[in-house]
Amino acid sequence: MTFPDITPDLKAAMPELRGRLLANQSLAELTWFRVGGPAQVLFTPADEDDLAYFLKHLSKELPVYVIGVGSNLIVRDGGMPGVVIRLAPRAFGETGAADDIVTAGAAALDKRVAETAAAAGIGGMEFFFGIPGTIGGALRMNAGANGGETKDVLVEATGIGRDGTRHIFSNADMKFVYRNSGVDPSVIFTSARFRGKVTDAAAIRARMQDVQTHRETAQPIREKTGGSTFKNPPGNSAWKLIDAAGCRRLKVGGAQVSEMHCNFLINTGNATGHDIETLGETVRERVKQTSGIELHWEIKRIGIGKS
Numbered sequence: 041m042t043f044p045d046i047t048p049d050l051k052a053a054m055p056e057l058r059g060r061l062l063a064n065q066s067l068a069e070l071t072w073f074r075v076g077g078p079a080q081v082l083f084t085p086a087d088e089d090d091l092a093y094f095l096k097h098l099s100k101e102l103p104v105y106v107i108g109v110g111s112n113l114i115v116r117d118g119g120m121p122g123v124v125i126r127l128a129p130r131a132f133g134e135t136g137a138a139d140d141i142v143t144a145g146a147a148a149l150d151k152r153v154a155e156t157a158a159a160a161g162i163g164g165m166e167f168f169f170g171i172p173g174t175i176g177g178a179l180r181m182n183a184g185a186n187g188g189e190t191k192d193v194l195v196e197a198t199g200i201g202r203d204g205t206r207h208i209f210s211n212a213d214m215k216f217v218y219r220n221s222g223v224d225p226s227v228i229f230t231s232a233r234f235r236g237k238v239t240d241a242a243a244i245r246a247r248m249q250d251v252q253t254h255r256e257t258a259q260p261i262r263e264k265t266g267g268s269t270f271k272n273p274p275g276n277s278a279w280k281l282i283d284a285a286g287c288r289r290l291k292v293g294g295a296q297v298s299e300m301h302c303n304f305l306i307n308t309g310n311a312t313g314h315d316i317e318t319l320g321e322t323v324r325e326r327v328k329q330t331s332g333i334e335l336h337w338e339i340k341r342i343g344i345g346k347s
Contacts, residue, residue: 041118041346043080046102050081054097058086067115067124067343070107072172074264075313076115077343079124087131088200088230095228096204098123104202105342106228108147108174112181112267112339117313117346125228127176132230137162141195142234146176150183153234154248163239163247164193170251172267179229181338182216186251191216195233202226219271219338260298264307269320270335278335279303285326292319305339317341 045063065082068074085091098104103122107113132147137160144153154169167188168178177183178190179197194216197209207227215222255261270278282288282302290297294311297319298304305316324335 071110077119
C-alpha cells in the first residue's frame with residue numbers, strides 16, 4: 041500500500057525543521073518481527089527542540105505514533121497513516137551517571153542504562169538488562185523483568201506534548217500501573233532520570249549475568265519475536281495458561297507460538313503482520329475457552345490491515 045506523499049506540504053509548513061522526513065518508508069525493518077507496511081511519513085527529529093517545533097506546527101488532524109527499536113510492536117500490513125516518529129540514538133540515546141542518579145535519553149537501550157549504572161556502581165537497575173527495548177518504551181509501559189519495574193527507580197521523565205510543549209513528570213505524575221502509565225498517550229518521552237543505590241560493582245555484575253542467563257535459557261531471544269506477547273493475569277502466568285490451552289508450537293501462516301516460551305510469538309521467516317496478530321487472537325480465544333481467563337495484549341499493534 042502506498043499513501044499520498046504529504047512531505048512537501050509538511051516541509052513548506054515547517055521551514056525551520058532540521059530533522060528528516062521520509063514518505064512511504066517501510067517499517068518492517070524497524071521492528072523485531074520484521075513485518076508490516078509503510079509509514080505515510082517517517083520523521084526523525086534532530087533533537088528535542090526540533091521535535092517540539094515539528095509537533096507545534098503539525099496539523100492536529102494527522103495521527104502521530106512514536107517507535108523505538110520496535111521490539112514490542114506489530115505493524116499491520118496496510119501500514120501506518122499519518123506520521124511515525126522515530127527517536128534516533130544519536131540525538132536521544134545518551135546515558136550518564138553521577139552519585140546514585142542515572143540519566144538516559146528515550147532512545148537509549150534499556151540494556152545500556154543497566155550497563156551505565158553498573159559501571160558507576162549504582163544498583164537497582166539490573167532488571168533493565170533483561171528488557172529488549174528503549175527507555176521511551178519503558179516509561180510508557182512501566183517495563184519490568186526479573187522482579188523489578190521502571191516505577192521502582194524513576195525520579196522523573198521529560199516529554200513533549202502534542203502541541204509542542206515540554207513537560208516534566210514526577211514518578212507520581214506517571215500514574216504507573218502494571219505494564220502501563222497514565223500519562224496522556226500523545227506525550228512523547230524524550231529523557232528520564234533514575235535513582236538507584238550505591239552498590240558493590242561485582243554484585244551488580246553478578247545480578248546482570250543472572251538476568252542474561254535467564255533470558256538465554258528461557259526465551260527465544262535469537263528469533264524474530266516481539267518479546268512477551270500478553271500481560272500476566274493477576275495471580276497467574278500467561279505462558280502457563282497458553283501451554284495448558286494446547287497452544288505451544290501453534291502456527292498461523294509463518295507465525296508460530298514459541299516452543300521455548302509460550303508467551304512469545306515468532307516469525308519463522310515469511311510471516312505477515314496479519315499472521316502474527318491472528319495467531320495471537322487465536323491463542324487468546326483458546327485460553328478463554330479452556331480457563332475462562334481473558335489475556336490482554338502487552339505487544340502494541342498499530343496501523344491498518346491490508347485489504
